[in-house]
Amino acid sequence: MKREEQQETPLFTALKKYVQDRTISFHVPGHKGGRGIPEFREFVGDNILAIDVTAGILELDNVCNPLGVIKRAEELAADAFGADHAHFLVNGTTSGIQAMILSVAGPGDEIIIPRNAHRSVVGGLILSGARPVYIKPVIDDYLGIAMGITPESVRRALVEHPNAKAVFVINPTYYGVASNLREIVEIAHSFGKPVIVDEAHGAHFAFHPDLPLSAMEAGADMSAASVHKLVGSMTQSSILLVKSRLVDDKRVKAAMNLTQTTSPSYPLMASLDVARKQIALRGREMLDRTIKLCEEARREMNRIEGIYVVGREVEGTEGCFAYDPTKLAINVRELGLSGFEVEKILKYEYHIQVELSDLYNVLAVGAIGDSDESLAALVDAVRDIAQKYGRKNVIKIAASLPENQELVVSPRFAFYSDKKVVPLEESEGEISAEMLMAYPPGIPIICPGERITGEVIEYAKALKAEGCHLQGTEDPEAGFIKVLADRESVEIEYYRGAEQVG
Ligand SMILES: Cc1ncc(COP(=O)(O)O)c(C=O)c1O
Numbered sequence: 283m284k285r286e287e288q289q290e291t292p293l294f295t296a297l298k299k300y301v302q303d304r305t306i307s308f309h310v311p312g313h314k315g316g317r318g319i320p321e322f323r324e325f326v327g328d329n330i331l332a333i334d335v336t337a338g339i340l341e342l343d344n345v346c347n348p349l350g351v352i353k354r355a356e357e358l359a360a361d362a363f364g365a366d367h368a369h370f371l372v373n374g375t376t377s378g379i380q381a382m383i384l385s386v387a388g389p390g391d392e393i394i395i396p397r398n399a400h401r402s403v404v405g406g407l408i409l410s411g412a413r414p415v416y417i418k419p420v421i422d423d424y425l426g427i428a429m430g431i432t433p434e435s436v437r438r439a440l441v442e443h444p445n446a447k448a449v450f451v452i453n454p455t456y457y458g459v460a461s462n463l464r465e466i467v468e469i470a471h472s473f474g475k476p477v478i479v480d481e482a483h484g485a486h487f488a489f490h491p492d493l494p495l496s497a498m499e500a501g502a503d504m505s506a507a508s509v510h511k512l513v514g515s516m517t518q519s520s521i522l523l524v525k526s527r528l529v530d531d532k533r534v535k536a537a538m539n540l541t542q543t544t545s546p547s548y549p550l551m552a553s554l555d556v557a558r559k560q561i562a563l564r565g566r567e568m569l570d571r572t573i574k575l576c577e578e579a580r581r582e583m584n585r586i587e588g589i590y591v592v593g594r595e596v597e598g599t600e601g602c603f604a605y606d607p608t609k610l611a612i613n614v615r616e617l618g619l620s621g622f623e624v625e626k627i628l629k630y631e632y633h634i635q636v637e638l639s640d641l642y643n644v645l646a647v648g649a650i651g652d653s654d655e656s657l658a659a660l661v662d663a664v665r666d667i668a669q670k671y672g673r674k675n676v677i678k679i680a681a682s683l684p685e686n687q688e689l690v691v692s693p694r695f696a697f698y699s700d701k702k703v704v705p706l707e708e709s710e711g712e713i714s715a716e717m718l719m720a721y722p723p724g725i726p727i728i729c730p731g732e733r734i735t736g737e738v739i740e741y742a743k744a745l746k747a748e749g750c751h752l753q754g755t756e757d758p759e760a761g762f763i764k765v766l767a768d769r770e771s772v773e774i775e776y777y778r779g780a781e782q783v784g
Contacts, residue, residue, distance in 0.1 A: 283361040288562040292354040293555040296341055297548055301332045310336055310545075333552060336545045345370055345546045346539050355555045362562035363488050363507070364498040365523035367531045369538055370554055371506070372546040375482040376402035377538070378506025378522040380409055382478040383450075384537035385504075385529060387412035389694070392446040394439045397687075398428035398725045399452060400480060401754065404717055407693040408730070409541070415443045416689065419455075420601025425592060425613055426642040428725070429601030430454070430461030433469055440473045452480045453487070453497055453505070456638070456725075457592075457645060458609030459602045460484070460494035467501040476503035476528040483606070485521070486512045486650075489565030492573055494604035503529045512608075512649050515557035519550040568650045569608075576608045576648035579657040583610070586668045588617040608648040612664060615642040618673035622749040627671065632663040640720065641748055684741050687732040691766070696730035700767040703757075706742060709734045712765035717754035720745055726754065734765070 307314050316323035316331030323331050335342060343350035352370065360368035371378050379402040387393045389411030395403060397416040407414055417435045419428040436449055449470040454460040463479070470477045479497035481487070485507035487496035497505035503526035509515045522538060524531045561568070580591045590613040596602045614624050621639035628634040628644065637647040646660055690713045691699070701715045712734050719726045727745075728738050742752060742760070752760035 283358070285563075288358060288362060288559055290354070290358060291552075291555045291559050292351040292358070293343070293548075294552040296343075296351040297333045297335070297552050300335065300339065300342060301329070307335075309338060330549055333548050335548050342548065345372070345542070345551065346544060352551065355551070355558075358562075359521055359554070359558045360523065362558050363521065363523050364496065365505075365525045367524040367534075369522040369524075369535060370546070370551050371520040371522055371538075371542065372518055372550045373542060374402075374510070374518050375480065375506040375508040375520040376400075376405065377541045378520055379403055379480055380406040380541050381522060381534060381538040382504050382506060383407065383412060384410050384540060385534045386448040386476060386478065390692075392443050393448050393450060394436065394443065394446050394475075395450040396428075396431045396452055398455065399450065400482065401717055401719060401726060403450065403480070404693055404726060404729055408697045409694075411692065411694045412447070413692045414689065414729075415439055415446055416687075418685065421685075422596075422601070424615075425457075425611070426615070426640065427457050427459075427611070428455065429459045429596075429599075430603065431466075432601060433462050433465040436466050437469050440469065440475065444473070446475060448476045448478050448503075450478050450480070451497075451502070453484045453500075453502075454494060454604075454606050454609075456483060457611045457643075458483070458606035459596070460604040460606065461601070462603035463495055463497065463500035463502065471501070471528075474528070476526060477501075478503060479505040481505045481507035482511060482520075483508070483609075484512075485509045486561070486565070486569060486608075487606075489513075489561050490569035490573065493569070493606055493608075498523055498525055504534065509554055509557055512647075513557050513561050514650055515553040516550050518547070519554045519557075521554065572648055572650055572652060573607050575652055575654065575657050576610060579648070579661050580607070580610060582661045583612060583664050586665050588668050588672045589614065589664060590616070610646040610648060610660070612644050612646060613642055614644065617668055617671065619667075619671055620748040623671075624667060626749070627667055628663055632659070632666075634660060634663055640750070641745065684727060684735065684737045687728060687735065687738065689729075689731050690733050690769075691731045693730040696766060701764045702767045703762050703764050706755075706761060706763045707739060709763050709765055710736050710739060711769075712763075713769050715764040715766055716756065718742060718752060718760060718763060719754045720750050720752060727752075728763075734763070 313319045337344045343352035356368045383406030391412045393412045395414045398419045467477045479502045487493045505523045508520045510517045510519045583591045621643045624644050625639035637645045696715045714728045717726045718728045
């Protein structure tokens with residue numbers, strides 16, 4: 283495709299024309315261009331409601347089976363992101379991850395997955411009935427975070443599980459750590475297995491040479507990328523990319539149509555169309571500036587006593603092949619403050635909202651919308667906090683991330699089994715029927731089907747004591763957890779292979 287073609291915004295242009303035509307609508311949505319909800323319209327403005335139409339209007343195409351302007355917009359996106367096919371998603375990368383898993387694995391099939399995968403992966407496993415073969419990411423004890431996975435661990439998993447249907451990779455982690463994706467792809471392909479990639483935090487990679495390789499550049503088969511997180515489109519709008527000899531795009535599309543709404547938001551899809559044009563034509567220049575601003579802020583913050591902002595020095599260490607410099611993971615453990623505390627101070631004293639915090643870090647996400655001023659405000663606030671609050675060299679928290687748990691039954695089996703509710707503190711040895719996670723980043727501490735260990739309980743207690751809000755359990759306070767009612771018979775059932783419940 284010629285570069286000039288990236289100037290086009292077929293969907294956005296068709297929507298603007300629809301509005302100019304002043305068509306009288308007897309179609310849903312019932313607010314009819316916002317006239318039915320004046321209070322909301324007054325605040326958000328006319329145009330966003332004027333383009334809030336839905337599938338079924340001839341010239342605006344249909345995302346479930348695109349043949350017109352959405353098809354063209356998706357072709358342009360595929361070209362920009364280096365894929366053969368692109369599919370617009372309006373339910374985030376979550377729905378793309380579910381569709382990718384559904385398209386490669388069915389009930390009882392194995393799939394190789396890093397244990398620090400996002401909760402949407404567990405959703406994909408429950409929906410498909412697939413069984414995860416978890417591989418352990420490398421853990422950085424000082425930073426207290428999971429890094430990437432090694433190619434060697436993928437090879438071992440494939441040797442031990444030759445029937446696995448696919449390898450799932452996170453590119454990059456929430457904190458910006460990328461594994462050696464190209465080598466992982468080569469290994470997986472040498473076993474004839476497709477590689478599917480969570481690029482919730484990597485949608486910008488294809489557009490700047492100083493960023494880690496994108497999934498498509500590394501030769502992966504599929505990727506779900508949150509365009510809304512780092513490429514400028516509106517929240518919830520993501521993209522599913524396919525370039526594969528091992529996966530049939532028609533099957534991917536069919537899987538996507540199982541979970542995607544039939545009433546997709548046109549404002550979201552139009553924002554994908556415009557964000558794609560912008561990143562295709564101006565991405566290099568915009569990301570140049572973002573990287574420069576973030577590197578400068580990192581340098582400044584690393585001069586502050588008690589602060590460490592991880593950067594490219596970790597590239598080449600185990601579990602980190604490449605690092606995304608637009609991430610500012612600010613490690614505060616030497617201040618003797620937890621990341622949770624610093625997040626709250628930043629929010630309530632400085633009106634700065636970070637992406638997330640954990641025991642030791644706060645994560646500030648740099649992106650194309652940042653400015654000199656926004657990064658200077660962050661640096662100044664961190665400097666101020668270090669001076670005002672720092673209780674030097676007090677390392678308060680001893681708990682470390684629990685290691686890989688024992689998977690006793692599949693997530694789907696656990697989800698559909700008879701359950702009982704027990705206090706989390708008394709649940710050691712039980713098989714969890716729920717997920718328990720710190721959100722963000724939404725990475726499960728325990729997954730459905732796993733045995734709960736003392737270590738998990740201790741870690742959850744330490745997180746709670748530091749003010750982290752745990753989620754995933756039906757009990758909103760995560761004081762209680764649902765476990766399998768009859769764990770002995772469940773184990774027998776499982777080992778008989780009779781686990782396809784539901
Ligand atoms: C690593 C990771 N994967 C997947 C997702 C899901 O993406 P989305 O919010 O676009 O559904 C997230 C969201 O935060 C994430 O952090």
